[in-house]
Amino acid sequence: MTSPTHQPLPPKAFPVSWDQFHRDARALAWRLHEAGPFRAMVCITRGGLVAAAIVARELEIRLVETVCISSYEHQQQGDFDVLKRVAKDVVGTDEGQGVLIVDDLVDTGKTAKLVREMLPKAHFATVYAKPMGRPLVDTFITEVSQDTWIFFPWDTGLAFQPPISGAG
Ligand SMILES: O=P(O)(O)OC[C@H]1O[C@H](OP(=O)(O)OP(=O)(O)O)[C@H](O)[C@@H]1O
Numbered sequence: 305m306t307s308p309t310h311q312p313l314p315p316k317a318f319p320v321s322w323d324q325f326h327r328d329a330r331a332l333a334w335r336l337h338e339a340g341p342f343r344a345m346v347c348i349t350r351g352g353l354v355a356a357a358i359v360a361r362e363l364e365i366r367l368v369e370t371v372c373i374s375s376y377e378h379q380q381q382g383d384f385d386v387l388k389r390v391a392k393d394v395v396g397t398d399e400g401q402g403v404l405i406v407d408d409l410v411d412t413g414k415t416a417k418l419v420r421e422m423l424p425k426a427h428f429a430t431v432y433a434k435p436m437g438r439p440l441v442d443t444f445i446t447e448v449s450q451d452t453w454i455f456f457p458w459d460t461g462l463a464f465q466p467p468i469s470g471a472g
């Protein structure tokens with residue numbers, strides 16, 4: 305269980321639909337096609353699972369491993385919990401050379417830094433990136449500002465939207 309530190313909540317919202325996520329993850333696969341080939345994929349659960357399925361399908365990657373990390377409690381980052389590390393045969397003898405790491409996004413970059421230490425020579429890819437985490441990522445598709453919270457389709461549902469004018 306994480307113990308959230310009290311950071312200010314991001315004021316801006318960037319909602320992502322299933323359709324948009326699929327298109328962005330597929331765009332990531334197109335970009336990664338140039339950077340490969342990859343002998344295995346490591347996805348960072350849980351957010352990385354959906355992007356990993358789409359990229360693995362596009363790039364014909366059949367060996368898919370997980371690294372299980374938790375740090376956010378709602379929108380607050382707390383202590384890191386590494387629940388499962390990467391299997392030795394996936395790390396290989398050369399520090400993760402030929403491995404593709406996939407996550408949904410990089411925010412502060414703390415998760416990416418932790419996983420990079422496990423696989424220093426792997427290629428790190430995310431669908432979305434915020435400026436603080438961007439230097440940790442080799443390939444990404446869309447950058448959003450640091451004060452934006454990305455709402456993923458698996459965390460959201462259809463809801464009434466009040467009019468922009470504020471009336472009603
Ligand atoms: O760059 P950072 O500030 O470290 O944040 C990015 C990480 O935070 C989220 O995962 P989270 O820990 O919330 O777990 P989840 O994927 O299970 O939702 C997201 O999926 C990334 O893995």
Ligand code: HPA
Nearest residue numbers: 376411452453454455456
């Ligand atoms: O902007 C975000 N959206 C969803 N999960 C996250 N985890 C860290 N940052 C974010």
Ligand SMILES: [Mg+2]
Nearest residue numbers: 349350351352
């Ligand atoms: Mg995650």
